[in-house]
Amino acid sequence: MAACNMKAIFQVNCCAQRPPSVTTFEQMKKQILSSFQPLIRDLKKIPISLPLHHANIIKKTSIELLHTFTDSVFQFIDHHPYPSQSNFDPVEEIGEAIYVIDVQGTIPSDFPEGVYLRNGPNPIFGGYKSTKSIFGRSSHIWVEGEGMLHALYFKKESDGRWCVSYKNKHVETDTFKLEKQRNTPSFLPAIEGDSPAILSAYFLNFLRFGTFNKLFSNTSVFEHAGKFYAAAENHLPQEIDIRTLNTLGNWDVNRSWNRPFTAHPKKAPGSGELVTMGVDAMKPFFEIGIISDDGSKLVHKADLKFKRCTLCHDIGVTMRYNVILDFPLTIDIKRLANGGSLMKYDKDGEARIGVMPRYGDADSVRWFQVKPCCVLHIINSYEEGNEVIMWACRSRSSIIPGPDYGVNKSEWFSNGFKPECDTNFDSDESFFTQAYEWRLNMKTGQVKERFLTGKSQSMELPVINENFTGLKNKYGYAQIADLDASSLSGVPKYGGLVKLYLEDTKTQGYVKMENHKLPANTFCTGASFVSKPGGTEEDDGWVITFVHDEQLNTSRVIIVDAKKFTSEPVAIITLSSRVPYGFHGAFMPMIL
Numbered sequence: 001m002a003a004c005n006m007k008a009i010f011q012v013n014c015c016a017q018r019p020p021s022v023t024t025f026e027q028m029k030k031q032i033l034s035s036f037q038p039l040i041r042d043l044k045k046i047p048i049s050l051p052l053h054h055a056n057i058i059k060k061t062s063i064e065l066l067h068t069f070t071d072s073v074f075q076f077i078d079h080h081p082y083p084s085q086s087n088f089d090p091v092e093e094i095g096e097a098i099y100v101i102d103v104q105g106t107i108p109s110d111f112p113e114g115v116y117l118r119n120g121p122n123p124i125f126g127g128y129k130s131t132k133s134i135f136g137r138s139s140h141i142w143v144e145g146e147g148m149l150h151a152l153y154f155k156k157e158s159d160g161r162w163c164v165s166y167k168n169k170h171v172e173t174d175t176f177k178l179e180k181q182r183n184t185p186s187f188l189p190a191i192e193g194d195s196p197a198i199l200s201a202y203f204l205n206f207l208r209f210g211t212f213n214k215l216f217s218n219t220s221v222f223e224h225a226g227k228f229y230a231a232a233e234n235h236l237p238q239e240i241d242i243r244t245l246n247t248l249g250n251w252d253v254n255r256s257w258n259r260p261f262t263a264h265p266k267k268a269p270g271s272g273e274l275v276t277m278g279v280d281a282m283k284p285f286f287e288i289g290i291i292s293d294d295g296s297k298l299v300h301k302a303d304l305k306f307k308r309c310t311l312c313h314d315i316g317v318t319m320r321y322n323v324i325l326d327f328p329l330t331i332d333i334k335r336l337a338n339g340g341s342l343m344k345y346d347k348d349g350e351a352r353i354g355v356m357p358r359y360g361d362a363d364s365v366r367w368f369q370v371k372p373c374c375v376l377h378i379i380n381s382y383e384e385g386n387e388v389i390m391w392a393c394r395s396r397s398s399i400i401p402g403p404d405y406g407v408n409k410s411e412w413f414s415n416g417f418k419p420e421c422d423t424n425f426d427s428d429e430s431f432f433t434q435a436y437e438w439r440l441n442m443k444t445g446q447v448k449e450r451f452l453t454g455k456s457q458s459m460e461l462p463v464i465n466e467n468f469t470g471l472k473n474k475y476g477y478a479q480i481a482d483l484d485a486s487s488l489s490g491v492p493k494y495g496g497l498v499k500l501y502l503e504d505t506k507t508q509g510y511v512k513m514e515n516h517k518l519p520a521n522t523f524c525t526g527a528s529f530v531s532k533p534g535g536t537e538e539d540d541g542w543v544i545t546f547v548h549d550e551q552l553n554t555s556r557v558i559i560v561d562a563k564k565f566t567s568e569p570v571a572i573i574t575l576s577s578r579v580p581y582g583f584h585g586a587f588m589p590m591i592l
Contacts, residue, residue, distance in 0.1 A: 063207075063208055066204065066207055066208050067186075067208060069204075070188070070204050070208070073133045073134060073135075074131045074132075074133045074188055075131060075132050075133065076129045076130075076131055076185045077129060077130045077131065077132060078126065078127060078128075078129060079127055079128040079129065079130060079139070079140075081127070082410075082489060082490070084485070084488050084489035084490075085489050085490070085491060086550070086553075087523075087548050087550060087553075087578070087580055087581055088121075088491060088580055088581055089127060089580060090121075090122040090123050090124070090126070090127055090145070090148075090580065091122065091148075091168070091577065091578055091579075091580060093148075093168055093169055093170060094166075094167065094168055094577055096167070097151075097153065097165040097166060097167035098165060098166050098167070098576060098577070099163070099164070099165050100152075100164040100165060100166055100573055100574075100575060100576075102573070102574035103162075103164065103571060103572070103573050103574075104571065104572040104573075104574070105559075105568075105569060105570050105571040105572055106570060106571060107154070107162045107164070107559065107570075107571045107573075108542070108559075108570060108571075109160065110532060110533060110534075111154065111162075111530070111532075111542065111559070112154075112530065112531075112532075112533050112587075112589040113154055113155055113156050113589065113590065113591055113592055114154055114587055114588050114589040114590045114592070115151050115152070115153050115154070115242055115587070115588045115590065115592075116151065116152040116154070116528065116530075116544055116557065116585065116586075116587050116588075117149055117150070117151050117221045117228075117242070117585060117586055117587075117588060118149070118150045118151075118221070118525065118526030118546055118579075118582055118583075118584070118585035118586075119147050119148070119149055119171070119217075119218055119219055119220055119221050119230055119526075119582060119583055119584060119585070120147070120148060120150070120218060120525070120526070120580060120581065120582015120583050121143065121144060121145025121146065121147065121148075121216070121218045121580075121582065121583075122145060122146055122147070122148030122170065122218075122580060123140075123144075123145035123146055124146050124170070124176070124179065124180065125179075125184070125185050128140045128142075128144070128145065129185050129189065130189060130193070131188055131189055131193075131197065131201070133197060133200070135194065135196040135197040135199075135200045136193060136194025136195075136196055136197040137193045137194055137197055138188060138189045138190060138191075138192065138193030138194065138197040138198050138201050139189050139191075139192050139193055140189045140191060140192070141191050141192050141343075141400070141401045141402055142402065142491055143218075143219075143400060143583075144189075144191065144214070144216060144218075145216065145218055146170055146171070146173075146176050146214070146216060146218060147170065147171035147173075147216055147217040147218030147219070147230055147232065148168055148169065148170050148171065148218070148580075148582075149168065149169055149170075149171060149221065149230060149240065149245050150166070150167075150168045150526075150546065150579050150582070151166065151167050151168070151242070151245060152164065152165075152166050152557050152573070153165045153166075153167070153592055154592075155592040164573060166575050166576075166577065167245055168245070168577070168579075169244075169245035169246070171216075171217040171218070171230045171238050171240070171247055172238075172246075172247040173214075173215040173216065173217050173235065173238060173247070174211075174215060174250070175187060175209065175211060175214045175215045176214075176215075178209060179214075186208075186209075187205055187209065187213065187214045188200070188201035188204060188205055189201060190202050190205060190212060190213045190342075191213070191342060191343060191401060192341075192342075192343075192401060192402065195336050195337065195338075195339045195340070198336060198342060199336065199337065213234065215232075215234060215235040216232045216234065216235070217230045217231060217232050217235065217237065217238050218230075218232050218582075218583070219231060219232040219233070219263035219583050219584060220232075220263040220264060220583065220584040220586070221240070221584065221585070221586050221588075222237075222265060222586060223586070223588055224265075224267070224274050224291070224295050225293065225294050225295035225296075227239055227251075227295060228240045228241075228242045228588060229251055230247075231261060231262070231263045231265075232263050233260055233261075233262060233263055233279060233311075233313065234260055235250075235260060235261070236250040236251055236252055236257070236260075236261050237250070237251045237261050238250060238251065239251050242588060242590070243592075253289075253291055253295070253296075253297065253298045254296060254297060254298075256297065256298035256301075257276075257278070257289055257291075257298055257301075259278035259280055259287060260278045260279055260280055261276055261278055262276055262277045262278070262279075262312075262313070262314070262315060263313065263584070264313065264314040264315060264377070264378075265277075265291075265315070266315060266316065266317040266469055266470065267317075267466075267469060267470075268290075268317050268358065268470065269317065269318070269319050269469060269470035269471050270319060271293060272293035273290050273291060273292060273293050273299065274290070274291040274293075274295070275288070275289075275290055275291075275315060275317050275322055275358075276288070276289045276290075276291060276315070277289070277312065277315050277324075279309060279310065279311065279312055279331075280309065281309050281331045281332075281333055282309075282333070284303040284304075284305070284306075285306040285307075285308060285309045285310070286303070286304045286306040286309075286310065286312065286324075286326075287301060287302065287303050287304065288300075288301070288302050288304060288315075288322060288324070288356070289301045290358065290359065299359075300358075300359045302360065302361045302362065303361075303362060304324065304354070304356075304361075304362045304365060305362040306326065308330050308332070309330055309331040309332065310325070310326050310327065310328075310329065310330055311329045311330060311331055311343065311400070312324070312325045312326065312327070313376045313377065314375070314376065314377050314378045314392075315378070316378045316380075316381035316390055316470075317381065317469065317470040318381055318382050318383045318388060318470050318471075319382075319383055319470060319471070320357065320358060320383065321355050321356060321357060321358065321383070321388060322355075322356045322357075322358060322360075323353065323354070323355060323356075323378070323381045323388065323390055324353065324354035324355075324356060324365065325353060325354075325375055325378075326350075326351070326352045326353070326354060326367075327349075327351045327352075327372075327373065327374060327375055328345060328346040328347070328348075328349025328350060328351055328372055328374075329343070329344075329345045329374060329398050329400065330343070330344060330345075330346070330349075331343050332344070341401070341404060342401075343400070343401040344401075345374060345397060345398035345400075345401075346372075347372060347396065347397055348372055349372055350369075350372070351369070351370050351371065351372045351373060352367050352368060352369050352370060353367070353368045353370055353390065353438060353440060354366065354367050354368075355368070355388050355440055355442065366440075366442060366445075368438075368440045368445070368447045369447070370438060370447055370449060371449060373394050373395065373396060373436075374394070374395050374396070374397060374398040375392045375393065375394050375395075375436075376393065376398075376400070376460070377392060377393050377460065377461060377462055378390060378391070378392045378462075379391035379392055379393065379435065379462040379464065379476045379478075379500075379502075380464050380468065380469065380470070380471075380473055380476065381470065382470060382471050382472045382473070384472065386441050386442050386443040386444070387439045387440060387441050387442065388439075388440045388442060389437065389438070389439050389440070389472075390437070390438045390440070391435060391436070391437055391452065391476065391502065392435075392436055392438075392462075393433045393434070393435060393436070393459060393460050393461075393462055393478065394433065394434055394435075394436035395430060395431050395432060395433040395434075396430050396432070397416065397430055397431060398431075399413075399416065399431045399492065409490065410490045413486075413487075413490035413491065414487045414488070414490055415487075416430060416431040417431055417481070417483050417486040417487040417490075417492070418430075418483065418487055431458070431492075432455070432458045432483075433458045433459055433460050433481070434451050434452070434453045434454070434455070434458070434459070435451070435452035435453040435459065435462075435476070435478070435500060435511070436449070436450070436451055436452060437449065437450050437451075437452050450509065451509075451510065452500070452502070452510060452511045453500070453510055453511065453513065454508060454510050457480050457481070457498065457513075457515075458480070458481040458483060459478035459479065459480050459481065459498055460478060460479055460481065460492070460494070461478060461479045461494070461527065461583070461584065462476050462477065462478040463476070463477050463478070463527055463528055463529050463543075464476050464477070464529060465529050465531055465538050465539070465541065466529070466531070467531060467538075468538060473502065473538060474501065474502055474503050474538050474539070475499060475500065475501065475502060475538055475539050475562070476499075476500040476502055477497060477498065477499055477500070477527060477529060477543050477562075478497070478498050478500070478527075479494035479496070479497060479498075479524055479525075479527055479545075480494060480495060480496040480497065480498050480515065481493070481494055481495070482494065482495030482496075482523065485521075485523070493523045493581070494523055494524050494525065495517070495518050495522070495523055495524075496515055496516055496517045496518050496524070497515070497516040497518075497524065497527060497543060497545065497560065497565075498513050498514070498515055498516075499513065499514040499515075499516075499539075499543075499562065499565045500512075500513055501513070501514075514565045514566050515565075515566065516543075516560050516565050516566060518547060519549065520551075521549060521550045521551045522547050522548065522549045522550070523547065523548055523550070523581065524545045524546065524547045524558075525545065525546050525547075525548075525579075525581045525582050525583070525585075526545055526546050526582055526583065526584060526585025527543055527544070527545035527585060528543070528544055528545070528585040528586050528587045529541055529542075529543055529562065529587075530542045530543070530544050530559075530587045533589075539562045539563055540562070540563070541562050542559050542560060542561055542562055542570070543559075543560045543562055543565075544557060544558070544559050544560075544585075544587060545557070545558060545560075545585065546579050546582075546585070548578070548579065548580075548581065553578065554574060554575075554578075555574075555575045555577065555578050555579040556572055556573055556574045556575060557572075557573040557575070558571070558572050558573070559571040559572075559573075
């Protein structure tokens with residue numbers, strides 16, 4: 001009865017005109033508390049002197065009241081993508097693996113057996129949602145959405161013929177299972193929008209579900225100690241059965257890691273230990289962890305005592321050091337409470353790179369001040385004499401989280417993707433991403449910075465032969481942004497691949513590059529380097545990637561010989577199912 005009365009009250013409230021924008025924390029607090037008064041009155045009607053065995057009934061009733069309140073106050077609104085964004089739309093799970101018979105060219109006989117996996121967002125209930133309420137509006141940002149794994153299995157038969165099959169499946173995090181069980185959108189978006197709406201979303205998500213936001217695991221896949229994981233920044237990784245893609249549960253390193261876990265942990269050269277980090281919006285803002293080579297225990301953990309929450313997406317390793325990024329892309333709850341953005345990039349903010357002994361602590365980190373910029377992905381890092389060298393993909397601005405709330409998203413993203421040669425373009429707002437080098441002298445404290453690539457093409461999502469992680473290497477590979485297509489669609493699209501010859505400096509001090517161009521209206525995602533078994537040179541192997549032909553609405557996987565990078569793919573594998581664009585891929589060699 002109480003729930004029904006409350007629902008009627010809030011149906012009236014939702015029809016009321018939205019109050020003026022809240023500019024101070026105290027005003028915001030009063031608005032939120034006054035809106036929650038009907039809910040509080042109903043909760044007070046529940047007797048508090050019930051026997052202990054009725055606790056579960058009380059809890060269930062309270063949560064149902066909270067659900068009723070939320071459903072009455074917040075209205076979910078579907079996001080309608082542009083036609084140019086159609087391959088970002090989610091797909092359904094296909095069920096059992098499907099054999100693939102359409103293969104052009106030849107899968108090399110010395111290509112390893114194994115699984116090519118790619119992770120990426122695949123929102124449930126038809127796509128991204130936003131909400132509107134008496135508190136304002138809130139929405140997801142484009143990198144959110146439940147994770148879905150897309151797997152291509154390469155099995156060699158006894159007669160030497162290849163058997164290829166494809167399967168997809170959602171990563172079933174705790175919040176995925178909870179929302180699927182309720183069979184309706186339930187988590188309120190809590191990243192972008194009006195401050196009161198985001199704060200209310202945090203509050204109600206936590207009261208109802210025990211977590212502030214959805215747990216996505218939509219960014220990457222990695223292997224450690226023979227086990228396979230899907231990961232994203234906001235939660236623990238999920239262990240995956242690579243043969244079935246079933247989610248086996250959260251990996252907390254035998255209960256020793258209880259905070260977010262980077263999507264890009266690195267295996268330390270020599271020891272095989274896994275170096276990870278966890279970034280949190282509340283103190284401690286940044287902790288680093290070292291996991292044993294067998295994955296059974298956390299052998300070292302350190303709070304680096306950051307004074308702000310930096311949205312650090314990647315970490316580097318060398319033989320002796322961990323390389324830490326502290327760039328001005330931050331999460332700040334106080335800023336949100338004062339009416340600002342939860343997540344924000346400050347193009348003039350402090351930027352620094354830390355070099356930390358493998359088992360060091362906050363006091364042992366050597367910090368180097370660098371020019372302000374945004375770095376999401378490291379190509380590699382290594383030691384040379386007194387210097388620690390880091391290569392990464394660097395831009396002047398950040399594509400994450402997006403524009404300030406209220407700014408035209410389409411226009412903002414489109415402007416950010418415009419080519420650097422556009423004379424009417426402010427480069428400080430550019431997403432144009434170039435390979436870049438920092439040389440950090442551990443003896444003198446000097447920093448040397450330079451561009452490795454020019455303005456002929458923008459590149460991101462770099463990969464290398466992982467046998468050279470933390471060691472000096474010659475080659476890197478990345479996806480080339482199609483700036484016109486990205487500008488038109490307002491989301492990044494990659495129209496080719498590039499091979500970087502990192503030791504081969506050419507004109508203007510830039511490194512040599514080779515391009516593998518894709519056909520018109522075809523874009524790639526999740527590129528990975530596949531090392532040739534028994535290979536003797538660093539680039540002995542292939543680059544494999546999912547591609548999608550937007551004109552034919554057809555998804556494929558291509559295999560490119562890394563030594564003949566500009567040539568046609570050695571194999572083109574056409575899939576019967578559409579594969580949406582996503583993030584990172586990896587090839588896992590194994591006998592199937």
